[in-house]
Amino acid sequence: MIIGVPIEIKNNENRVALTPAGAIEFVKNGHDVFIQHNAGVNSAFTDEMYIEAGAKILPTIEDVYAKAEMIIKVKEPIEPEYKLIRKGQLVFTYFHFASYEPLTKAMIESGATCLAYETVEKADRTLPLLIPMSEVAGRMSVQEGAKYLEKTFGGKGVLLGGVAGVLPAKVLIIGGGVVGTEAAKMAAGLGADVVIMDIDLQRLRYLDDVMPANVKTMVSNEYNIREKVQYADLIIGAVLVPGAKAPNLITRDMLPLMRPGTVLCDVAIDQGGCIETTKPTTHDDPIFKIDDIVHYSVANMPGAVPYTSTLALTNATLEYGIALANMGWKDACNTYESLRKGLNIVDGKVVYKGVADAFDLPYTDVKEVL
Numbered sequence: 001m002i003i004g005v006p007i008e009i010k011n012n013e014n015r016v017a018l019t020p021a022g023a024i025e026f027v028k029n030g031h032d033v034f035i036q037h038n039a040g041v042n043s044a045f046t047d048e049m050y051i052e053a054g055a056k057i058l059p060t061i062e063d064v065y066a067k068a069e070m071i072i073k074v075k076e077p078i079e080p081e082y083k084l085i086r087k088g089q090l091v092f093t094y095f096h097f098a099s100y101e102p103l104t105k106a107m108i109e110s111g112a113t114c115l116a117y118e119t120v121e122k123a124d125r126t127l128p129l130l131i132p133m134s135e136v137a138g139r140m141s142v143q144e145g146a147k148y149l150e151k152t153f154g155g156k157g158v159l160l161g162g163v164a165g166v167l168p169a170k171v172l173i174i175g176g177g178v179v180g181t182e183a184a185k186m187a188a189g190l191g192a193d194v195v196i197m198d199i200d201l202q203r204l205r206y207l208d209d210v211m212p213a214n215v216k217t218m219v220s221n222e223y224n225i226r227e228k229v230q231y232a233d234l235i236i237g238a239v240l241v242p243g244a245k246a247p248n249l250i251t252r253d254m255l256p257l258m259r260p261g262t263v264l265c266d267v268a269i270d271q272g273g274c275i276e277t278t279k280p281t282t283h284d285d286p287i288f289k290i291d292d293i294v295h296y297s298v299a300n301m302p303g304a305v306p307y308t309s310t311l312a313l314t315n316a317t318l319e320y321g322i323a324l325a326n327m328g329w330k331d332a333c334n335t336y337e338s339l340r341k342g343l344n345i346v347d348g349k350v351v352y353k354g355v356a357d358a359f360d361l362p363y364t365d366v367k368e369v370l
Contacts, residue, residue, distance in 0.1 A: 001325040002032045004068025006061045007039045010075045012283035014042035014306035015313065017072040017093070020053040022314040022321075027054035031325045036064045043310040065089075070329075072321055074313065075300055076103055087111030087347070090329050092321060094118055094133075097344055098245045098358035099272040107345045108361075113329055118270075119243040119352060120320065120342035127242060128338070129320065131178050132312035136302040138182030138238065141265045142171070144296055145234040146190065148263045148287060154294050156261030158233050161191025168192050172228045174220060174249055174274065175238030176203045179267050183236050188215045195228055225249060230257045237266040239274040243344070244354035248276040260292035269297040334370055343369070 003026055005018045016039050018026075023033045033055040037047060047057050058064050065071065065084035073093035077085060079102075085091060088111065095116040097104045107114050117129035127134075142160075149169065151157035162168035171187040173180045176198030187194045188211065196211075197220035198204050204217040211217075218224055229235060229250065235258075239246050246268040255277060266278040273279070277290050278297040286298050302309035320339060323332045333340040344352040349364040356363035 001328075002034065002067055002069045003321075003325060004034050004058075004064040004071050005039055006036045006064045006071065006073065006081075008074050008303075009061070009080065010078055010300060010303075013075050013300050013303040015074045015303055015310045016040040016043045016045060016306070017074045017313070017317075018321075019043075019310060019314045020045055020049040020055075022318050023050055023053040023055040025318060025322060026325060029322055029326055032056070034058050034064055034067050036061055040310075043306040045310070070321075070325060072317070074310075075303075076100070077106075079106075082106040082110065085110045085112045089113070090115065090324065092117070092317075092324065094270070095344060096270045097352070097355040098243060099270060101359050104345070104350075104355060104359060104361070108348050108350065111347050112345070113343070113347065114345040115324070115329065115333075115339070115342045116243070116344045116352075117317065117342070119344060119354075120338050121242065122338050129316050129342075130240075132316045133302050133309065134178035134240075135182050136305060136309050136312060137267050138179035139186045140301045140305070141179070141183050141236045141238070141267050142186035142190065142234075144286075144298075144301070145171075145236065145263050145265045148294050148296055149233060149261070151261075154261065154287065154289060155263055156233055156259070158261075160187065160234070168214075169233040170231055171195070171234045171236065172232035173197065173236045173238055174225065175240065175268075176200065176207055176217075177238065177240055179240070180236070180238035181207065183238060183267075184211060184215050187234075188212050192234075195232075197224065197228075220249070222249075226254060226257060229254050229262075230259075232258070232262060234263045234265065237264070237268050237274040237278075239268050240271065242354070243352050245272040245358050246274040248274060250275040250277075252276045255291045255293050258293055261294065263294045263296060266295070266297040267301070269299050273297060330370055333366075340366060340370070
């Protein structure tokens with residue numbers, strides 16, 4: 001199969017979808033790998049490193065899309081790429097369709113096969129291709145939240161861990177999955193007073209067992225959220241409904257309950273956000289204020305740490321990419337249920353129910369396209 005890896009052109013997206021080590025594995029399996037010139041340079045991988053791995057370099061993004069049978073990316077295609085994607089081409093990337101209707105409609109019109117990292121799901125319901133970036137984003141949410149709590153960035157001027165004689169900051173984390181767990185570990189490690197909420201009692205029992213003493217667990221419901229936002233210095237939205245739009249758990253009318261300079265970090269923004277007042281921001285312009293509440297909602301947080309993120313992503317995606325290339329997407333998806341769950345749009349048909357429901361589109365059972 002012919003594999004293409006274009007430069008990511010989303011704002012400040014410095015990751016690349018494939019490392020030279022990953023390229024070697026595709027070449028060893030008999031596939032041709034084409035990398036766009038300088039696609040890996042922001043992740044510290046040069047064209048020469050890819051050439052040594054057996055890949056070939058193409059000068060433009062148009063060349064890569066025109067050549068490849070399977071496009072491997074990091075982030076969803078943005079508008080300039082829509083016209084480059086053709087019927088029958090396999091695109092393997094993070095799509096997050098349910099949060100953006102124009103992308104969904106563009107991919108329907110393209111006739112391409114869209115296999116989304118974020119909905120590849122194992123039998124135990126874990127999301128193996130979402131986990132590594134969720135780990136990065138969860139840890140970064142505390143790092144960024146601590147920064148924007150500084151007065152110079154519009155925050156309260158609170159040090160997350162406090163000092164002797166001064167109480168630490170209060171951190172509220174809504175969602176006890178991978179993002180929330182990693183955020184809690186980071187915030188606890190910095191000495192903050194942490195509350196993590198989830199609707200799953202079994203998950204809360206687990207977190208209660210493994211977290212340090214400065215992390216408390218609490219059932220997530222509107223009453224408890226309204227109570228805790230009044231005292232929190234940093235609030236992290238870490239809610240995920242796989243393949244579907246995130247619910248708004250912090251609503252506009254809760255903002256007046258918060259103290260000026262509180263920081264909201266919405267890690268769920270890729271899925272539409274779990275805070276009603278957030279909107280996607282960029283690394284160039286990461287925050288905005290509403291009612292003196294700082295909102296941080298960068299849609300590609302791991303793009304700021306591309307070396308770590310690229311290695312972590314390729315570690316997770318490589319075995320699935322090799323299976324798709326070796327077997328073809330239909331046979332691979334028939335063989336592996338986890339990959340089958342990654343199919344979102346095939347030849348103009350929406351085959352993932354969460355996406356169809358998000359925009360009231362016709363839904364086709366994935367078995368029909370296989």
